[in-house]
Amino acid sequence: MNxxxxxxxxxxxxSKDFISLTDxxxxxxxxxxxxxxxxKTKWKAGEEYTPLKGKTLGMIFxxxxxxxxxxxxxxxxxxxxxxxxxxxxxxxxxxxETVSDTAKVLSEFVDGIMIRxxxxxxxxxxxxxxxxxxxxxxxxxxxxxxxxxxxxTILEVKGKLKGxxxxxxxxxxxxxxxxxTACALxxxxxxxxxxxxxxxxEEIIAHAKEPAxxxxxxxxxxxxxxxxxxxxxxxxxxxxxSMGQEQENAERLTAFKDFQINSELTNQAKEDFIFLHCLPxxxxxxxxxxVIDGSHSAVFQQAGNRLHAQKAILTDLLS
Numbered sequence: 001m002n003x004x005x006x007x008x009x010x011x012x013x014x015s016k017d018f019i020s021l022t023d024x025x026x027x028x029x030x031x032x033x034x035x036x037x038x039x040k041t042k043w044k045a046g047e048e049y050t051p052l053k054g055k056t057l058g059m060i061f062x063x064x065x066x067x068x069x070x071x072x073x074x075x076x077x078x079x080x081x082x083x084x085x086x087x088x089x090x091x092x093x094x095x096x097e098t099v100s101d102t103a104k105v106l107s108e109f110v111d112g113i114m115i116r117x118x119x120x121x122x123x124x125x126x127x128x129x130x131x132x133x134x135x136x137x138x139x140x141x142x143x144x145x146x147x148x149x150x151x152x153t154i155l156e157v158k159g160k161l162k163g164x165x166x167x168x169x170x171x172x173x174x175x176x177x178x179x180x181t182a183c184a185l186x187x188x189x190x191x192x193x194x195x196x197x198x199x200x201x202e203e204i205i206a207h208a209k210e211p212a213x214x215x216x217x218x219x220x221x222x223x224x225x226x227x228x229x230x231x232x233x234x235x236x237x238x239x240x241x242s243m244g245q246e247q248e249n250a251e252r253l254t255a256f257k258d259f260q261i262n263s264e265l266t267n268q269a270k271e272d273f274i275f276l277h278c279l280p281x282x283x284x285x286x287x288x289x290x291v292i293d294g295s296h297s298a299v300f301q302q303a304g305n306r307l308h309a310q311k312a313i314l315t316d317l318l319s
C-alpha cells in the first residue's frame with residue numbers, strides 16, 4: 001500500500017461535515033494540509049488518483065462564484081467523481097422548499113453537498129438534516145476552504161507555518177474569521193487591522209484564542225493598518241465590499257480609505273513578505289496594482305491551491 005493510500009484510509013475529520021475550522025484540532029489541520037500536499041505532488045507528476053470514482057457532489061450556489069465552482073468541479077473530476085451544479089434559481093430551495101427537505105432529498109441522490117450561501121445558520125440546518133457530508137463553500141460567517149488554501153500556499157512559499165506572522169488588513173469578514181482560526185491552529189501569529197465598526201466577530205476571536213494558547217500562536221486585533229502589519233511575513237487583503245453589501249459600498253470606501261495595502265504600508269512588513277488575496281481583487285481600492293502584481297504576490301498560486309486543498313477535504317469526507 002502506498003503512502004497516499006495509507007493516508008486516505010485514515011479518516012482525518014471526526015465530523016461527517018466540513019463547516020468550520022473551529023471544529024478542527026491542530027493535528028487535523030496539519031494532516032489535511034499534508035494530504036493536500038501529497039495529492040498535489042501526485043497530480044503534478046501526472047499520476048492518476050481516483051478514490052472518488054462513482055461519487056457525486058451536489059453543489060448549491062446561492063452566491064455567484066469563479067474559484068469555488070471551478071475548483072470543486074475540477075477537483076471531483078480529477079478524483080474520479082462528478083460534480084453537479086445546482087443554482088438556487090433552478091432548484092426548489094429557491095422557490096420555498098425547506099432547507100431540511102432539500103437536505104433529505106439530496107441525501108438520496110448524491111454522496112456529498114457543497115453549499116455557497118449567505119446565512120451561516122442555513123448550512124448548519126442543511127448538515128443537521130443531511131445524512132451525507134456537507135462542505136462549507138462560503139457563508140457570511142466563515143470561508144474555511146479558502147483558509148486551507150491560504151495555509152497551503154504559505155507552507156509552500158515559506159516552508160513552514162509555525163511562528164510566522166500573518167497580517168490581514170481590511171474588513172473583519174468571513175475570510176478573516178477562517179484565516180484567524182487557521183493561523184491559531186497552526187501556531188502562527190495573526191494580526192488584523194480593521195476600522196472601528198468592522199471588527200471581527202467576538203465569538204470567533206475568542207474561539208481562535210483557545211487553540212493559540214496550546215500551539216504558541218497569537219491573535220491580535222487593531223484599528224490601525226500600520227500597527228497590524230509590523231514585521232509581517234504574510235500580508236493579506238480582501239475586498240472592502242462583499243456580496244450582499246453593495247448598498248454599503250460608498251460608506252465602506254470612506255471607512256476603509258486608510259486601510260489600503262500599498263508599497264508605503266508594506267514597507268513596514270518584513271522584506272521577504274508575501275502578499276495574498278482571496279480574489280476577486282479591486283486594484284486601486286483595497287490593494288494597489290504594484291503590490292498585487294508585484295514580486296511579493298502569490299495570489300494566483302493561492303487561487304490554484306483552492307483545488308488541492310479541497311481535493312484533500314473531498315477525499316477525506318467522501319472516500
